[in-house]
Amino acid sequence: MLKITGYSDQISVVLGDKISFMVNCEHPSYEADIVRVICGDVNPDGPGFNEDVIDSPVSGTYNGRKQEIYAGSFAMVESSALLENLESFTVQVMVWPTTPRKGVQSLVAKWSVPDNSGFALEIDESGGIAFLVGDGKGKVDTVSIGKPMVEYEWYFAAASYNADNKEVTVYQEPMVEYPPIDDASTVTKKVSVAPAANAVPLMMAARCKAPKGDVVIGDAYYNGKLDSPAIVEGVLSRAEMEMILNRKAPTTLENRIIGAWDFSLDITETTITDTSSHRLHGKICHMPTRGVTGYNWTGEELRWKHAREEYGAIRFHEDDVYDAGWDVDFELTIPDSMKSGIYAARVTSGEDEEYIPFVVRPKPGREKKVCFLFPSASYMAYANEHFGTDPWPAELMTHRAIELDKHHVFLNEHREYGHSLYDRHSDGSGIHISSRLRPILNMRPKVQTVLGGEGSQLWQFAADTHITVWLEAMGYDYDVITDEDIHYRGTDVLKPYNVVLTSSHNEYYSKAMYDAVFDYIHQGGRLIYMGGNGFYWRVSYHQTAPGVIEIRRAEGGSRAWAPKSGEYYTGFTCEYSGLWRRQGRTGPNVMAGVGFSSEGFDISSYYRRNPDSFNSRVAFIFEGVGKDELIGDFGLIGGGAAGLELDRVEREFGTPPHALCLASSENHTDTFLVVVEDILFNLPGSGGQENEWVRGDLCFFETPNGGAVFSASSMAWAGSLPHNDFQNNVSRITKNVLDRFVDPKPFPIKKAPAPPMKDSYTWRVKGSTPTAGAAE
Amino acid sequence: MTNMTRHQISKSDRKWIEVFKKKPIGIHPPELMRLLNRLRGEAIEGKFVLVIDRPYEEWVVAELQGRGKPLKYHNIRVSSREEGEWEIFKLRWHRHTGEVLE
Numbered sequence: 001m002l003k004i005t006g007y008s009d010q011i012s013v014v015l016g017d018k019i020s021f022m023v024n025c026e027h028p029s030y031e032a033d034i035v036r037v038i039c040g041d042v043n044p045d046g047p048g049f050n051e052d053v054i055d056s057p058v059s060g061t062y063n064g065r066k067q068e069i070y071a072g073s074f075a076m077v078e079s080s081a082l083l084e085n086l087e088s089f090t091v092q093v094m095v096w097p098t099t100p101r102k103g104v105q106s107l108v109a110k111w112s113v114p115d116n117s118g119f120a121l122e123i124d125e126s127g128g129i130a131f132l133v134g135d136g137k138g139k140v141d142t143v144s145i146g147k148p149m150v151e152y153e154w155y156f157a158a159a160s161y162n163a164d165n166k167e168v169t170v171y172q173e174p175m176v177e178y179p180p181i182d183d184a185s186t187v188t189k190k191v192s193v194a195p196a197a198n199a200v201p202l203m204m205a206a207r208c209k210a211p212k213g214d215v216v217i218g219d220a221y222y223n224g225k226l227d228s229p230a231i232v233e234g235v236l237s238r239a240e241m242e243m244i245l246n247r248k249a250p251t252t253l254e255n256r257i258i259g260a261w262d263f264s265l266d267i268t269e270t271t272i273t274d275t276s277s278h279r280l281h282g283k284i285c286h287m288p289t290r291g292v293t294g295y296n297w298t299g300e301e302l303r304w305k306h307a308r309e310e311y312g313a314i315r316f317h318e319d320d321v322y323d324a325g326w327d328v329d330f331e332l333t334i335p336d337s338m339k340s341g342i343y344a345a346r347v348t349s350g351e352d353e354e355y356i357p358f359v360v361r362p363k364p365g366r367e368k369k370v371c372f373l374f375p376s377a378s379y380m381a382y383a384n385e386h387f388g389t390d391p392w393p394a395e396l397m398t399h400r401a402i403e404l405d406k407h408h409v410f411l412n413e414h415r416e417y418g419h420s421l422y423d424r425h426s427d428g429s430g431i432h433i434s435s436r437l438r439p440i441l442n443m444r445p446k447v448q449t450v451l452g453g454e455g456s457q458l459w460q461f462a463a464d465t466h467i468t469v470w471l472e473a474m475g476y477d478y479d480v481i482t483d484e485d486i487h488y489r490g491t492d493v494l495k496p497y498n499v500v501l502t503s504s505h506n507e508y509y510s511k512a513m514y515d516a517v518f519d520y521i522h523q524g525g526r527l528i529y530m531g532g533n534g535f536y537w538r539v540s541y542h543q544t545a546p547g548v549i550e551i552r553r554a555e556g557g558s559r560a561w562a563p564k565s566g567e568y569y570t571g572f573t574c575e576y577s578g579l580w581r582r583q584g585r586t587g588p589n590v591m592a593g594v595g596f597s598s599e600g601f602d603i604s605s606y607y608r609r610n611p612d613s614f615n616s617r618v619a620f621i622f623e624g625v626g627k628d629e630l631i632g633d634f635g636l637i638g639g640g641a642a643g644l645e646l647d648r649v650e651r652e653f654g655t656p657p658h659a660l661c662l663a664s665s666e667n668h669t670d671t672f673l674v675v676v677e678d679i680l681f682n683l684p685g686s687g688g689q690e691n692e693w694v695r696g697d698l699c700f701f702e703t704p705n706g707g708a709v710f711s712a713s714s715m716a717w718a719g720s721l722p723h724n725d726f727q728n729n730v731s732r733i734t735k736n737v738l739d740r741f742v743d744p745k746p747f748p749i750k751k752a753p754a755p756p757m758k759d760s761y762t763w764r765v766k767g768s769t770p771t772a773g774a775a776e
Numbered sequence: 777m778t779n780m781t782r783h784q785i786s787k788s789d790r791k792w793i794e795v796f797k798k799k800p801i802g803i804h805p806p807e808l809m810r811l812l813n814r815l816r817g818e819a820i821e822g823k824f825v826l827v828i829d830r831p832y833e834e835w836v837v838a839e840l841q842g843r844g845k846p847l848k849y850h851n852i853r854v855s856s857r858e859e860g861e862w863e864i865f866k867l868r869w870h871r872h873t874g875e876v877l878e
């Protein structure tokens with residue numbers, strides 16, 4: 001098991017910035033250094049692991065200490081005199097439980113776990129609603145409905161406490177009646193103790209165990225939605241409760257409201273708003289999901305902005321995690337001597353080690369000509385994936401035995417480290433939100449991953465170092481900038497570069513990121529798309545909380561889960577999430593000339609040149625490459641340059657009409673299947689041995705103002721670069737393109753009538769390989 | 777989760793054992809794919825996996841026990857992926873047919 005884990009507060013820093021590192025280390029001490037990461041592949045068949053230790057003040061020995069993550073989302077309202085001096089009162093909330101039988105789950109509670117004081121409206125062991133009172137001196141009394149609720153159904157839950165006679169009434173009412181299901185009841189009982197006042201926060205979806213910084217460590221985390229919680233002075237009748245719920249209380253009743261929280265008022269924020277005159281506002285912790293359908297959602301509106309009042313729910317999970325909140329162990333102020341690049345804090349103790357990567361971007365004005373775009377959003381999407389250990393058919397995707405690396409074994413048992421956007425919460429729902437303010441144990445050099453293909457078996461971060469090691473070996477000077485830089489600062493960050501190279505898998509793009517790259521290549525920039533399945537999903541960054549993205553895998557696409565109806569728009573920004581391809585004149589084909597076609601994770605294949613590759617416009621690309629030469633029939637990722645995830649040209653999806661389809665891959669295994677978004681009806685013959693759509697296409701086209709795009713269209717392309725000491729045709733083609741793209745000389749444009757559409761969107765089993773665009 | 781496919785393993789599948797042993801990863805004929813879909817599509821509880829012990833050098837065969845549950849390690853160490861595939865194939869063949877392969 002891993003004994004050292006860590007993370008940093010930032011992913012991208014520039015000269016003079018201070019970056020903080022947080023470390024959990026079970027050893028009494030550890031050594032730390034800053035290293036520049038050049039090659040993260042330790043495969044003996046590869047170019048060799050390569051890092052530069054940087055002379056920095058970080059180097060030294062530090063005391064190890066254990067730091068824990070307290071996962072589980074909740075909402076909290078600071079304690080106040082009003083909440084501490086309740087006499088008779090009523091507490092109510094709409095509840096949509098997903099795991100009612102998992103054990104005690106707190107719904108609305110002013111409950112202090114250490115001394116059992118206060119009150120709690122909760123789900124108890126029976127799976128039904130219960131109300132708990134504690135005097136803080138050891139006496140606790142419960143009134144329980146004792147009937148389990150049905151998962152994924154809305155219930156009205158409430159409890160009133162009469163301070164005069166200590167009578168408690170608890171309500172559990174389903175919104176939908178299933179005749180034989182016994183799940184509705186009202187129970188009235190006298191309790192033996194009064195709820196004692198305490199100073200802990202009022203909490204929703206958890207109860208308070210201990211304060212920690214400006215949040216708390218919780219207990220009894222709840223899985224499911226809550227909507228419209230309220231606390232009202234006095235013992236309310238059921239009719240009065242309904243008026244409170246509907247926010248239509250007469251003044252006499254309204255004046256008795258202590259707090260009534262309307263979660264729909266600040267969906268994009270981390271706050272919750274009390275609509276009562278007391279303004280007992282609160283906040284959410286560990287990023288529960290907002291912008292989700294409420295108990296009163298009608299289905300008439302699908303975008304929460306258009307029917308905010310029907311989106312008053314928050315969805316909580318016991319395994320949500322946003323900010324691990326660890327204490328800082330060491331810091332680094334970026335010195336002038338650290339050139340732009342990929343770096344990491346290297347933490348070692350005996351045999352154990354941990355790398356905490358970050359990027360140093362160039363100081364404005366000092367940019368080089370070549371830029372590597374570090375795909376931090378896509379790394380966050382895959383952060384701490386559980387492909388190999390969670391219940392889904394990973395081995396049918398890979399058709400290889402699942403190989404677990406150390407971090408997989410650790411993450412399987414340490415769910416508090418959170419999940420990736422591919423995983424599911426403990427209640428089975430898809431993960432919508434991913435943060436980098438926690439150790440991301442697969443965003444590391446050396447780590448192997450289930451999907452990485454035969455060979456080095458790398459994915460993302462470590463695989464992308466095949467690009468950086470190649471740049472170094474070829475002698476290119478390059479800068480590194482991250483997705484967050486282009487998200488927050490737009491196209492101006494890219495503008496200084498003659499050419500931008502993507503990573504092997506730049507799949508997740510925010511609107512700002514998409515626009516930045518798109519505008520760059522239309523204002524004269526040149527893009528080398530080094531990967532596969534890029535520019536695919538639309539994600540949102542939170543507008544105030546740093547380092548966290550959200551996705552709703554709306555409508556279609558190759559996806560690990562599907563969101564619920566009415567939940568296709570992100571809570572962070574109310575953007576329609578899902579495939580870029582569905583969003584008007586956008587998508588991978590528009591950006592890069594190619595879009596996701598197929599995937600497989602066993603072995604990779606090669607490309608064969610198409611007639612387009614002999615077009616004089618692209619003569620520079622194939623200099624030194626033979627007419628019949630197979631391209632990339634070698635490599636560290638699956639043994640070929642075309643593998644893992646592939647893209648193809650398709651005019652119908654936006655490939656520019658003048659794009660050239662230079663070469664296409666072939667002979668993939670039958671684990672490579674046509675992507676679901678291209679399938680209207682299922683048909684036989686959708687595997688790599690038979691289907692024409694199962695392929696990657698090398699693609700080139702010119703963009704306005706002297707720009708151009710070259711696309712490799714395969715995640716495995718980069719893994720072929722180091723082959724034969726970097727002397728091979730994949731390396732050659734990439735170098736030919738890069739050298740020409742660095743050269744500011746515009747590409748010659750000869751105006752000609754639009755060519756007729758060559759390719760058509762029809763199912764092809766065998767037959768001719770389609771090509772896009774014009775010949776000479 | 778139960779098995780992903782309903783292909784029932786029978787005597788006629790025996791002819792694929794040697795084919796698989798020679799090439800456990802790569803292009804396979806459809807009939808062998810069907811057999812492997814059955815074996816590789818096993819439920820997560822009890823699913824055989826390889827745990828990397830020394831990267832690119834040594835692996836240990838283990839069984840998943842379910843989401844969040846510790847692995848159950850077998851006393852089988854292999855020094856190549858191909859060897860690992862074969863060890864797992866043998867375990868699965870035995871589980872499905874009762875027959876021990878050498």
Ligand SMILES: [Fe+2]
Pocket residue numbers: 505507533
């Ligand atoms: Fe992906």
